[in-house]
Amino acid sequence: MAFPRDTTLADVGEFGLITEMTKHFAQGEQVLVGPGDDAALLRVKQGHVVVSTDLLVEGRHFRRDWAEASHIGHRAAGQNLADIAAMGGVAHSMTLGLAVPSDLPAEWAVDFAEGFASECSLVGASVVGGDVTGADQIVISVTAIGAVAQAPVLRSGAEPGDVLALCGRQGWAAAGLAILKRGFRSPRVLVDAYRRPQPPYAAGPAAAAAGASALIDVSDGLLAEARHIAEASEVSIDVHTSALTIPDELNAVASATGADPLAFVLGGGEDHSLLAAFPPDVELPEGFTVIGTIGEPGGEPVTVDGEVYEGPAGWTHF
Amino acid sequence: MAFPRDTTLADVGEFGLITEMTKHFAQGEQVLVGPGDDAALLRVKQGHVVVSTDLLVEGRHFRRDWAEASHIGHRAAGQNLADIAAMGGVAHSMTLGLAVPSDLPAEWAVDFAEGFASECSLVGASVVGGDVTGADQIVISVTAIGAVAQAPVLRSGAEPGDVLALCGRQGWAAAGLAILKRGFRSPRVLVDAYRRPQPPYAAGPAAAAAGASALIDVSDGLLAEARHIAEASEVSIDVHTSALTIPDELNAVASATGADPLAFVLGGGEDHSLLAAFPPDVELPEGFTVIGTIGEPGGEPVTVDGEVYEGPAGWTHF
CATH class of the missing domain: 3.30.1330.10 (PurM-like, N-terminal domain)
Structure with a gap:
């Protein structure tokens, strides 16, 4: 040393x-x-x-x-x-x-x-x-x-009819943090996800090249970042929970702590996954999965399975 | 508001x-x-x-x-x-x-x-x-x-035979800070120099255009920054105190606090004056004054009137 x-x-x-x-x-x-x-x-x-x-x-x-x-x-x-x-x-x-x-x-x-x-x-x-x-x-x-490599992809380009797509782990770091807060050190895969996130760096330029209409990294929470896209693009966004991947370890932690596993995925930040909107005819780059739809503005900017989400939506800085 | x-x-x-x-x-x-x-x-x-x-x-x-x-x-x-x-x-x-x-x-x-x-x-x-x-x-x-606008002026280009030149207030902010530390608020010109420095921004590009061989801003103290030039350029530097301007207010503060007025000028930082080396044949840009000479390396990197300076030379970060 x-x-x-x-x-x-x-x-x-x-x-x-x-x-x-x-x-x-x-x-x-x-x-x-x-x-x-x-x-x-x-x-x-x-x-x-x-x-x-x-x-x-x-x-x-x-x-x-x-x-x-x-x-x-x-x-x-x-x-x-x-x-x-x-x-x-x-x-x-x-x-x-x-x-x-x-x-x-x-x-x-x-x-x-x-x-x-x-x-x-x-x-x-x-x-x-x-x-x-x-x-x-x-x-x-x-x-x-x-x-x-080309025009930057802003938060403000999403259009009604686009799809919402996610690339990278989402909720893992939040679950890892919940484990550490309770004094535990396992499941190790989640604790490590918190300690050392693995943002899908290459997926950003890939999304731009494929024609993404909006792009943001999830640092404050999936729904919080979806709201940033919705407000900047003047659209509404509906997140489909059936499309979200929840690993077994995350379900186990939620069960052990009495938490809703979806709360980690929807409210958790710090994995630095990438959330994008793509026009409906775009072939998604590798690693992106459709998790929702972009709609007309008016009413709630972000919904979950068509409903207002009542859980924690993200991180507060003060 | x-x-x-x-x-x-x-x-x-x-x-x-x-x-x-x-x-x-x-x-x-x-x-x-x-x-x-x-x-x-x-x-x-x-x-x-x-x-x-x-x-x-x-x-x-x-x-x-x-x-x-x-x-x-x-x-x-x-x-x-x-x-x-x-x-x-x-x-x-x-x-x-x-x-x-x-x-x-x-x-x-x-x-x-x-x-x-x-x-x-x-x-x-x-x-x-x-x-x-x-x-x-x-x-x-x-x-x-x-x-x-042209090649940047580094700390490392000073040559023996160059002159050392200063542009901007030097020691004013340190004197202003000394006043505040003792619970006073005047002379106002020095307190204001600490509160809101007036770095001579235009003198940087002017020095570069005139052919300065080395350039640094004085944030940690005049002698401390001279040492940075001396070490990076592998030269020695002698500062001539007779060439340093000491305003009356600074002499008054030194007298009132039992300090050496030169200590403010030589050791004080945060005025963000600019310290430069110029080849001897260069016509100095407006605002620069010769305050020393650049010599061969060996021995003490920075001296004051040919002697090792025993006073405080600058700011320590830890």
């Missing part, structure tokens, strides 16, 4: 930490100036960039006793890579801001950086710069920069 | 807050998709982008009782705009991450956004996206994206 186990950030200092973290950040060919100057310089061949910023706060978005530092690194990167995928694009460059208590083990930050860089490498993105500073609580800030 | 005085973020919610903040964010012609989708889409005509990220943490980089929300917005933007200027560039787009306690007055966040956008408008930059979430402590994360 880079630092002895009991070394804190106060011991190694800002620049000692940055040196160790940066060792994990391989630089792609687009990076003309990487970490270490006032700013990074990136070559942009495509005539545009797609940019997204997200924050993760300790105790709110993650707990150190529930996931290893490297997992939190994977999640922090994945959440932002998924935002670029949700435009139909691919991230090529990332910046990382890390506000951390001075008594944090230095090794935690280095393991975090390793997981962060590892997740970025899944799509070929480089960590090109960032900032490290002290704080009472860990706050992670990530900016992802990427490109789209 | 957008919200009644006693309205908190918990009352208005994430989306209510974002709606009010976004009203202050005018979008430039480079913005093809602005705030409100998974990511922003920016047109890039120059074939490259310059990117920088910085964090500001309440209690560490600012205090709400020492500066108004709008001032803190100006500072948060300015710190990042100055990073792009320090590459010889101009920022065109910004993202803003805001982690805030749920009991924070909503009006604070809106006033912050107004100051942030106002500072961005000084260089024509648009706030194109961001994130808002809850936290125990305010943490502000800013990413600035810009462009350079």
Whole structure:
């Protein structure tokens, strides 16, 4: 390991930490100036960039006793890579801001950086710069920069008559979190889904290429994101629960905790699955399943099997 | 005002807050998709982008009782705009991450956004996206994206024989902070310099156009930044105190607090003045003053009047 186990950030200092973290950040060919100057310089061949910023706060978005530092690194990167995928694009460059208590083990930050860089490498993105500073609580800030191969797919393009389709795990991370909150560690597949989501990055550009009319990543909950599409597109959306896949482990957790398994799938976020609308004649890209229909606006923007859903619809930030 | 005085973020919610903040964010012609989708889409005509990220943490980089929300917005933007200027560039787009306690007055966040956008408008930059979430402590994360008109000016290009030159106020913000720490509010010009720095943004591109060999913005302290240039360029730097301008107010504060006025100028950061090296035959752009010389490496990287400086050299992050 880079630092002895009991070394804190106060011991190694800002620049000692940055040196160790940066060792994990391989630089792609687009990076003309990487970490270490006032700013990074990136070559942009495509005539545009797609940019997204997200924050993760300790105790709110993650707990150190529930996931290893490297997992939190994977999640922090994945959440932002998924935002670029949700435009139909691919991230090529990332910046990382890390506000951390001075008594944090230095090794935690280095393991975090390793997981962060590892997740970025899944799509070929480089960590090109960032900032490290002290704080009472860990706050992670990530900016992802990427490109789209054609016009970006917005939230606002869905039309009545389109189909609603989902790609990726949905509800697994929420069930994993429910398990951890009760002090358990299994079923492992769900806990791991929470600790280290597996967003279907390639499905974003694939949806764009296939002609998706709207696209969003599910970070706050399936129904919450469906509502974002419905409101931005001025349509209504009906989700068909018979089309939703619920793995056995999720049913088991729901049964053990007295929860409705559908509540995990409809209300759960943080899997960063991709939710899309496609015109009815489009052949769906691999991995997408039709889970609902897009209708005319008026009345409830999002319904479940034709009815208003009374369960928890998503995550509240305050 | 957008919200009644006693309205908190918990009352208005994430989306209510974002709606009010976004009203202050005018979008430039480079913005093809602005705030409100998974990511922003920016047109890039120059074939490259310059990117920088910085964090500001309440209690560490600012205090709400020492500066108004709008001032803190100006500072948060300015710190990042100055990073792009320090590459010889101009920022065109910004993202803003805001982690805030749920009991924070909503009006604070809106006033912050107004100051942030106002500072961005000084260089024509648009706030194109961001994130808002809850936290125990305010943490502000800013990413600035810009462009350079020619090759960027790095920290690493200074050569022995070059001159060291400074543009902008230096030490004023540190003196202002010292005043606030002692519970005073005047001299007002120094307190205001701390609350709302005035980085010389245009001097960055001007230095690049004039042929600067190295460029950095002074955020951590004049000698600390000189050391960054010396180490990256593998040169030594001697700062000449006789060339440093010390305003009367700063001398008065030093006298009243028993401090050395030079300590503010040499060790103070947060004015975001620009420190540059120029080849000796270059005519300095307006606003730059020669304050030292660049020499061969070996021995101490940075000296003051030929001697090792024993005072505080800069800001420590942990």
